[in-house]
Amino acid sequence: MGGLVLVLWGIRFFAFTLHESPKFLVGRGRDKEAVEVVHRVAEFNGTVSTLTVDDLRAFDYGGEKAATTPARRRWKVIKEKTRMFDGTHIKPLFETPTLARSTTMLIAIWGLIGLANTLYSSFVTYYLSTRGAVFGDGSVYVTYRNLVILSVIGLPGPLFSAYLIECRPLGRRRTLAISVALTGIFVLAATTARSSTVLLIWNCACGFTTNMTFSVLQTMTPELSPTRSRVTGIAMAAAVHRISGVMAPVIALYANLATAVPIYIAGAIFLVAAVMAILLPYESRGRASM
Structure with missing residues (x-):
């Protein structure tokens, strides 16, 4: 590189x-x-x-x-x-009650996912090591091999979500809800890992569904923002996503790293975000952008 x-x-x-x-x-x-x-x-x-x-x-x-x-x-x-x-570009995002609810929920979903992702990825190995998990060879070869595997497994995620978001029974909201919910389930399941191989399997599953999630979010966010404020909406969502990621260590420290609470919180946050995705007021599949 x-x-x-x-x-x-x-x-x-x-x-x-x-x-x-x-x-x-x-x-x-x-x-x-x-x-x-x-x-x-x-x-x-x-x-x-x-x-x-x-x-x-x-x-x-x-x-x-x-x-x-x-x-x-x-x-x-x-x-x-x-x-x-001066707020000129922010006001259209909240111009009507329904649009305000849509914008608020969409930004909240970005924030929750950013928080949960960081919380899980930063502390899962520490938690598992306190539970007697044996990760074996931590050589440079194994580390980069696992990174390559995770990257390759995650590649089909956006392609799969691209197909699902155009399917009539699913659309954007349900595809987002499914991918986020599955990520939460895999995060919770990762707490059962006691070896590097098992953890890699769960992380591959998380990587696949996480890539699905971000693909759908990056499709929906511009579509659900009014044209004149589209970039502002995207920027606000991205900013909240990054800021919430910074808050993850604070939550983990207060939740006690010696327990499974940080990982359980991450899984629960993903599930909450999935419910919010279902409750979004707009489904943009088959419709012109706002």
Whole structure:
């Protein structure tokens, strides 16, 4: 992986010429450089640009023309960038009671799954070791072999969910509920493992259904968010997913790592998320996005 990154790094510097954004340059008062970049891009595309610095400065920068100083331009850029946080894009996600319930539940599902996933994956081996589980050879070979197995087993998950979400009896909600519920069941079943092989089997099952779950969620989230606020809805769900994952260690510590409680909590959270998936007010299968 590290070698591939270095190769791509070399390609970026030696095989491509990447110019700075003219918008960035203008925002910092570097008009001459911005015009040069426009000319180079035009030349690369087989055409000629007649843009000059005077032409660029003739435009109205929000009511501030050529006399605008670089500092004032930078302040204007900051104001434009922070304008997105005024709530304009959030309000449509909660415009009606049903839409508000849908958005809230969908974000909650993302959060619950992020919490349960982290809670299980971070503490299952520690819990099992306190119960006398023998994991045998912990060599680099076995570790990477198991990672490859988990990855390969998980690959068909998105393909299977892609088929199920278009089936009339199931659709998005039921497929999501089934995959999340199965993940919860496999998490609880993993507490019975007493060897590396058995734990690997349960983790493979979890990996398959988890991949199904995220495939369905990533399909539903854009579909259930109004078009003008779609990216905002996706971002809010992703943020809650990550934040809830950070909370997992706190829950595990307060629940006592010497007991099975953290794993049971993770399994129960998955089952709660499955019930919430069934209760989502919208089924987007066969319908245009909102």
